[in-house]
Amino acid sequence: MRRGLRPIDTGGMSTHVTPRPDTGPGTRTATPRQLDWLRGELSAWSREGLLEAPQVEEILGHYRASRRVSVGRLLLGLGAVFVGVGVIWLVAANLDQLPPLGRFLAVTVIWLSLLVGGEVLAHRTGERWVAGRALVPVTRLLAALLFGAVVFQAAQSLQVPAYEPALVGWWAVGALLHAYVVRDLGPLLVGLLTGVGWFLWQVLWTxxxxxxxxxxxxxxxxxxxxxxxxxxxxxxxxxxxxxxxxxxxxxxxxxxxxxxxxxxxxxxxxxxxxxxxxxxxxxxxxxxxxxxxxxxxxxxxxxxxxxxxxxxxxxxxxxxxxxxxxxxxxxxxxxxxxxxxxxxxxxxxxxxxxxxxxxxxxxxxxxxxxxxxxxxxxxxxxxxxxxxxxxxxxxxxxxxxxxxxxxxxxxxxxxxxxxx
Structure with missing residues (x-):
């Protein structure tokens, strides 16, 4: 790597990295700060004779300014959180319309559908389906949240006390395993938050x-x-x-x-x-x-x-x-x-x-x-x-x-x- 060259910082906001088939003008997004850095670097390389002016313009033409967290992605993230919390709330409120085994199977099917669906979306966006790229982290976040519903519903079906820190601990373990398998920040954040909550609750319990x-x-x-x-x-x-x-x-x-x-x-x-x-x-x-x-x-x-x-x-x-x-x-x-x-x-x-x-x-x-x-x-x-x-x-x-x-x-x- 040449002196002074460093990768554009992503801030750790997304880990879903797939090859992008789009190479046309303005198909890559970058924050204004990233574009400012890129312009400065390209200008320096141009002064050093490494790039010609047409090459600089051509490189910049492949990027378009975009805020790191767009309104659409923000709404998708909030929607995922609300849906996940809503399902967990339904489980906690005890779905009397179904028997315990039926409730457990229903929540498990939803969780598995999201778990598998997220990876199917990731595979498709990696090939041609660019429009579904934003749904991948949202689906994975939902799956991590719904795993908590699976844990609590399993405990309810097995007559295990729900007001104990152990259930939150198992939720954290599942979310962290999910995060490291798919290498996505959504499940990692769920795992970290639930893991911290479990540890503090467990220690102060006694x-x-x-x-x-x-x-x-x-x-x-x-x-x-x-x-x-x-x-x-x-x-x-x-x-x-x-x-x-x-x-x-x-x-x-x-x-x-x-x-x-x-x-x-x-x-x-x-x-x-x-x-x-x-x-x-x-x-x-x-x-x-x-x-x-x-x-x-x-x-x-x-x-x-x-x-x-x-x-x-x-x-x-x-x-x-x-x-x-x-x-x-x-x-x-x-x-x-x-x-x-x-x-x-x-x-x-x-x-x-x-x-x-x-x-x-x-x-x-x-x-x-x-x-x-x-x-x-x-x-x-x-x-x-x-x-x-x-x-x-x-x-x-x-x-x-x-x-x-x-x-x-x-x-x-x-x-x-x-x-x-």
Whole structure:
């Protein structure tokens, strides 16, 4: 690959890659940002004498501008989610019109039809049927959602208690297997969300303590970030989803650790929590060894955030928020400073990985955390309209510094790319 040449970023939004038979003008779609990058690269190659002006125009003529998430695809995705949730709801509401075996068979037939239909569509779009390409990820997403209905209906037919985390765990396993077999993001997102829900529910089922919740969130963060680092080598298109889930769990875990009423009281090493921590340790080791480039540093950062959160929990200043002591103030200041640093780190990672989702997540988390801490601390000494005035000033200052740091980093990265 020539110096300065890099593939156009897809942002990890779709994994359905099939050969496109269309080679006519304007048959390939790209986002405006991708087209801007392509024009810049083609201009540079033209100045270096690698391409002639007619060749540049011919290459650009094969692309047309299109937003990454079109309205049609957005509606298809929302429709798939609503249909999937609706079928699961029907199962949960118990279809009295059919016997248990009949309900199970009906849901299973629908699931198998979607499962097989998605792959048939993928095969046909790979040959000639371009119009059905957008239906492939939607069908696969529906199949992953409907697998949950199959699991819950099977449990109902077998008289297994439905209000237990194990069923959500089996749903997650099925969705993840589906995702890795077909290599599609829809089932992966279903598997990740249900997997996180299962782990937190399972751990807190037997040990609902504050420190247990914090460790569970941070173990999930370390595991997800470690797996994301491994995927940079073996399956790069899945790496962003794992990384973003890990960032969400890490910010949530640090938020929980900073709460004044979270302590070590009633904490115990529940077996599933031990399994989660062990799995996270293995994922961190694998990600550090197998990750490519700076990605191998991300699991170590997740470990650092986890240790910081545990220290905040162990630093017990009491739970009486009506009388703030010097220790309470110091704990709040350290918590705010640590959270701001971590949130900025996530935003920096979003810039490095070209992921607006990470940047948006860091911004939203910082706003929510700042709001909570402001009311928890400032409300004890400032009341009424003055509280909102101070809170607004905190927002303005934090937002200005946060956005300035992000823009400065983006500019530095762009300058570095131009001087390579």
């Amino acid at each position: 040990d609902p303590s504050g420190l247990t919740a914090v460790i569970a969130l941070l173990a999930g963060c370390a595991l997800a970030v470690g797996v994301a680092a491994v995927h940079t080598r073996v399956l790069p298109v899945f790496s962003p989803a794992w990384r973003e889930v890990g960032a969400l769990l890490g910010l949530a875990g640090l938020f929980a650790a900073a709460l004044p009423n979270v302590s070590t009281e009633d904490f115990g090493w529940e077996p599933w929590l031990v399994v989660g921590v062990a799995a996270a340790a293995l994922a961190v080791a694998a990600g550090t060894i197998l990750g490519q480039g700076t990605a191998r540093l991300e699991p170590l950062a997740a470990v650092a955030v986890s240790l910081l959160a545990v220290v905040l929990v162990l630093w017990d200043t009491g739970t009486d928020t009506d009388q703030l002591t010097a220790g309470d103030w110091l704990h709040a200041l350290v918590s705010v400073g640590a959270y701001v640093l971590v949130a900025v780190g996530v935003a920096v990672l979003g810039t490095l990985r070209d992921s607006w989702r990470l940047t948006a997540l860091a911004t939203a988390a910082l706003v929510v955390f700042t709001t909570f801490q402001s009311f928890a601390v400032f409300a004890q000494i400032i009341q009424g309209a003055w509280l909102f005035l101070v809170l607004g000033l905190v927002f303005l200052g934090t937002g200005f510094l946060f956005d300035r740091a992000r823009r400065g980093l983006a500019t530095a990265l762009e300058n570095e790319e131009q001087h390579r």
